[in-house]
Amino acid sequence: MSTYEVTPIYIQSFYVQGTEQIDQRALAGNVQTHSYVAASGIPVVGSFAAPFNYLSGLTSNVVPVIGAGELRSDYQELGSALTEMTRVDIAEEWKVNAPVLEAAKFVASQLAAGGFPAPQIFNHGPLSIVFTWTHQADTLYLTVSADKVSALLSTPERIKRRHQSPLSEMAEQKFLLMSLHSYASQYTIPLNSTSSVELFFSSAESAT
Amino acid sequence: MNEPLLPDWKPLAGRVTLFYVPGMAASPSTLELYKSVWHSDPDNFQKSDNALAPTVAQGKLSACGINCTVQPGRIDFNITPLEAGKNSAPAIESLSVLNEQLDRIVAAVATLNLANVNRIALFSQMGKTCRSYPEANDALIKIMPAALGTRAGKWEDLIFQINEPYVSPDAGGDRVNLNQNWSARKLQIVTFGMPEIGQPINMASVPKFVEFIVATYSIDINNAVSPVIINGMNLTKLTAQQQTALLRDALKRSRDKFSEIGFAQ
Numbered sequence: 501m502s503t504y505e506v507t508p509i510y511i512q513s514f515y516v517q518g519t520e521q522i523d524q525r526a527l528a529g530n531v532q533t534h535s536y537v538a539a540s541g542i543p544v545v546g547s548f549a550a551p552f553n554y555l556s557g558l559t560s561n562v563v564p565v566i567g568a569g570e571l572r573s574d575y576q577e578l579g580s581a582l583t584e585m586t587r588v589d590i591a592e593e594w595k596v597n598a599p600v601l602e603a604a605k606f607v608a609s610q611l612a613a614g615g616f617p618a619p620q621i622f623n624h625g626p627l628s629i630v631f632t633w634t635h636q637a638d639t640l641y642l643t644v645s646a647d648k649v650s651a652l653l654s655t656p657e658r659i660k661r662r663h664q665s666p667l668s669e670m671a672e673q674k675f676l677l678m679s680l681h682s683y684a685s686q687y688t689i690p691l692n693s694t695s696s697v698e699l700f701f702s703s704a705e706s707a708t
Numbered sequence: 709m710n711e712p713l714l715p716d717w718k719p720l721a722g723r724v725t726l727f728y729v730p731g732m733a734a735s736p737s738t739l740e741l742y743k744s745v746w747h748s749d750p751d752n753f754q755k756s757d758n759a760l761a762p763t764v765a766q767g768k769l770s771a772c773g774i775n776c777t778v779q780p781g782r783i784d785f786n787i788t789p790l791e792a793g794k795n796s797a798p799a800i801e802s803l804s805v806l807n808e809q810l811d812r813i814v815a816a817v818a819t820l821n822l823a824n825v826n827r828i829a830l831f832s833q834m835g836k837t838c839r840s841y842p843e844a845n846d847a848l849i850k851i852m853p854a855a856l857g858t859r860a861g862k863w864e865d866l867i868f869q870i871n872e873p874y875v876s877p878d879a880g881g882d883r884v885n886l887n888q889n890w891s892a893r894k895l896q897i898v899t900f901g902m903p904e905i906g907q908p909i910n911m912a913s914v915p916k917f918v919e920f921i922v923a924t925y926s927i928d929i930n931n932a933v934s935p936v937i938i939n940g941m942n943l944t945k946l947t948a949q950q951q952t953a954l955l956r957d958a959l960k961r962s963r964d965k966f967s968e969i970g971f972a973q
Contacts, residue, residue, distance in 0.1 A: 563725055563829040563930050579760030586759075602730040605759050605780035612760065 574618035578608055581621050585629070597626045599646035604629040607644050714851070715972050718799035719806040720835040720924065722787035724813045724955065727827035729945075735778060736822065738763040742776040745785060745816040750775075771801035772809060783822075785813045796837040797895050797920040803971055806832065810959060818952040826945050829930035830958040834971055835922045841866075844892035844923040851925060851969045852890055866892040876931065878953040886961060887928040895920045927965055929958040 582604060585596050596604070608631070611619070619631035619642065631642040638660070641652045653660045728736075742750050742765035750765035759780075766775035773788035787809045789798035800806050810832070838844040845860040848868070852858060858868065869889040876884045897918045931946075931954060946954065 563831065563928055575760055576758055579758035582759035583757060599730070601759070602735060602780070605735075606730045608760055609780040609782075 572612065572618070575608065575612045578618045578621060579605075582608065582629075585623060592626075594623065595626060596623055596629055597646065600627060600629060600644065603646055603649075604631075604644045607631070607642070607649060714836075714970050717834045717836045717925075717971050718796075718801075719787075719803050720789060720797070720799055720833045720922075721831065722800070722806045722810050722833070723829070723831040724785045724810065724817070725829040725831070725930075726783045726817070726822060726825050726951065727781060727829070728783070728822065728824045729781070729826060730824065735780070736783060738765045738776055738778040741765075741778065741783060741785075741820070742767070744820055745776065745813050746774060769809075771805040774809065797835060797922045798897065799835065803834075803966065807959075807963070814952060814955045814959060817955060818948060821948045822951070824945060825951055827931055828946065828951050828954050828958070829928065830955060830962060831926065831928045832962050832966075833924055833926040834966070835924045838892075838921050838923055841892055841921060844921050847923040848890045848892060848925070864892070865894075866890070873932070876954060876957065878950050878957060882931055884929060884931045884954070884958070887926075887930075888965065889924075889926040889928070891924045891926070893922050893924055895922050925969070927962040929961060 582601060585594065586598070586601055587595075608619075611631075617633065619633050621629060621631055623629045628643050628645045631644065633640045637655045639654055641650075641654070643650045643652070650662075652662050738755075739750070739753060746767060748767065750767045752764070752766050754764045756763060762777045762779035764775060764777050766773065768774070768790065771790075773786075773790055775786045775788065777784040777786065787800060787806055789800050791798055810830070836844075836847050838847060841864045842860065842862050845863060845866055848866065849858060849860040852868065856868075856870075867889065868891070869887060872886045872888070873883045874886060875881060897920070898916070
């Protein structure tokens with residue numbers, strides 16, 4: 501492995517990432533890839549067997565490029581469901597108000613950006629849309645109205661946690677979602693809905 | 709650095725992004741935003757049937773492509789290259805063309821008076837088409853600050869990035885990220901030939917792939933949104949005046965960096 505001469509300097513979110521192609525003859529045709537990563541709060545780590553995407557996508561301060569191709573298939577289905585809720589020819593009881601739809605689209609895009617699994621969706625009137633995730637006995641309900649988001653974690657027996665935020669705070673939640681994703685990957689916590697939900701609540705509580 | 713001007717480096721992309729939280733009004737109209745900046749109809753307009761997918765209005769000027777994209781929470785104005793040259797990656801004609809279009813966008817933002825915007829971003833990218841990765845690495849090392857002490861090698865996929873945040877009064881005292889990125893990238897251009905209506909698919913319809921190795925230098929300036937709301941007050945929404953001031957400051961800083969490096973204006 502080569503030595504990189506990087507002068508230690510105090511610049512936040514400093515990171516170096518590169519791949520090096522080792523002499524193929526010495527490796528009998530196998531190409532090894534090494535990544536060298538240094539970032540504030542994260543020590544220099546050695547090589548990664550798999551592509552290491554978290555730094556560039558989730559913990560850096562860079563604004564990512566967007567594109568329709570980046571919308572995951574599960575979120576495509578969610579987007580289609582949201583579109584259906586505003587069609588003029590659907591029954592009134594299924595139609596949601598325009599500001600509620602805008603809020604729901606925003607929250608859904610933040611969840612997608614945070615890498616959350618796409619939720620199920622339902623509504624019970626024009627004033628809110630409800631996103632849900634279910635894992636074993638737990639269900640998380642994220643109720644989105646025009647100006648706020650309420651989260652409720654419950655089992656059939658009891659309510660386990662409850663949290664409410666003004667919608668404007670969801671912009672800041674994006675950073676929390678990114679952080680918890682990084683945390684989850686660092687400690688190899690399976691990113692199923694329960695761990696995401698627990699981390700969502702703990703990070704939301706620590707922020708208030 | 710006071711190096712001689714670097715004529716081989718061309719602008720690859722420019723982007724102004726406005727992030728917003730939803731208010732009581734509907735999403736901004738992509739078509740109206742496009743017209744506000746470029747005062748003409750787009751060549752193409754695509755409204756997706758999916759609520760989460762972006763809506764795109766795009767057009768073409770003599771020296772670059774232009775487009776406006778809106779998706780929930782985000783508005784982008786993009787300056788893009790037109791077509792690839794025979795031996796070089798697609799590029800915008802000159803830095804003055806990119807600067808002129810970015811100035812036009814920022815001037816329009818001042819008149820749009822968009823509410824609920826809490827974050828702005830400016831992205832500019834320069835690139836140089838190279839014959840190999842070592843050549844691209846060498847081109848990048850030449851424009852990196854010497855203090856970083858890196859030397860070129862036979863690496864592939866080099867990415868080197870730093871952030872030098874600063875505090876801006878225009879962002880309510882919040883910090884603004886100033887990211888610089890030096891990368892050796894492989895660009896793949898895919899060309900689809902579409903047969904005329906009624907004509908059978910032929911060889912011209914088969915996608916053609918062309919690859920370029922490009923040394924790129926990018927600047928991404930964006931204000932960080934405070935992670936904590938103090939006493940229930942949201943201090944992060946930016947007035948139109950703040951949006952414009954932040955963007956003008958960002959433009960100046962990115963141009964200063966370009967000048968320091970020696971990119972030809």
